[in-house]
Amino acid sequence: MPRPDRHNEVELNLLSSGSLSYLLGGRRTIIDARRLAIFWAAMPHQIVDFEGASPYFVITLPLSDFLRAGTDSGLVSRVLQGELLIDSMQDNVDEMIFHRWEQELGNGDPSLELAAKLEVRARLLRLAARVSKATTPRSTPMLSRADQLACYIARNYQQPLTSESIAEAIGLHANYAMSLFRKTFGTTITSFVAQHRISHSQRLLITTDNAILNIALDSGFQSLSRFNEVFKAVCGCSPREYRKEHCATVGRHPSSL
Known part of the structure; x- marks a missing residue:
């Protein structure tokens, strides 16, 4: 892969x-x-x-x-x-x-x-x-530098992150970290962070009645508008539409949208 x-x-x-x-x-x-x-x-x-x-x-x-x-x-x-x-x-x-x-x-x-x-x-x-x-x-504890970058993102995506802060946490120069990540995984650090945040938001939309703004913030997004923009680009629908579809599947009726 x-x-x-x-x-x-x-x-x-x-x-x-x-x-x-x-x-x-x-x-x-x-x-x-x-x-x-x-x-x-x-x-x-x-x-x-x-x-x-x-x-x-x-x-x-x-x-x-x-x-x-x-x-x-x-x-x-x-x-x-x-x-x-x-x-x-x-x-x-x-x-x-x-x-x-x-x-x-x-x-x-x-x-x-x-x-x-x-x-x-x-x-x-x-x-x-x-x-x-x-x-x-x-x-296995044997993680490459690229693996370490990916694992750091997976554990910290809810926090404010930049390519520079991620690279610094692993002990790498930002430009080298960004180049290594793209070469290893075929995607950017920024995109990988967004993917984790979207996955987190999908789970909350399905399993909780939390307001969408709160879900956006809990997932690591800094604004509702940015969350809506990225979510639609990744999932092809709005967070509200996604929640409605999957809540109907499990018989839930969210009280707070």
Whole structure:
């Protein structure tokens, strides 16, 4: 993955062998083979290492489908908070059913697509039943300078940030930090900060009744007008429209817009 990615879906990953390293949520984490992993892909994430020759499976669920799945609220909350959850158990049938989902989802047969979606929901329910035992992702302390910049942003995006202050925190000259970040991740420091702030605001719009101005400020934006501008550019709709769509999905009726 040449640059950080983000999309408003919940992503399930499964490797048949080897391991996969993500830079996600302010740290570099490792997913081992045959362990189902789940995270909210609206959080900027990037594959930074991959071991093994086998391809890995990726299933994405629209956020609305995930919220409708009837999954335990604890799992939903942890996913929307930006955790990468890994099943504590290896399920011997996972690889087989991921193969089947790959064939049935999007093949044009409504009956097979429905069956696959119901099976995905059932798998999420099984994961939720073990969520208290879900393992913390294996991590590695070996962070490059670029990784350190990305992790600092992920942990501090709610604060006022500039390229200069971020570079200084890592001990780099600002021009070098900006060049290194763009070369490594294919995006600017400013854009990466904005992506994290938008992801934070999306979670608050869905899960709270907070006023939109307060959400903008809590997410790190300095003004409501700037928040509205960036949100629409990234999400294709206003914060108010986004809240209305997803609150309708989960049956919430926000009292403060």
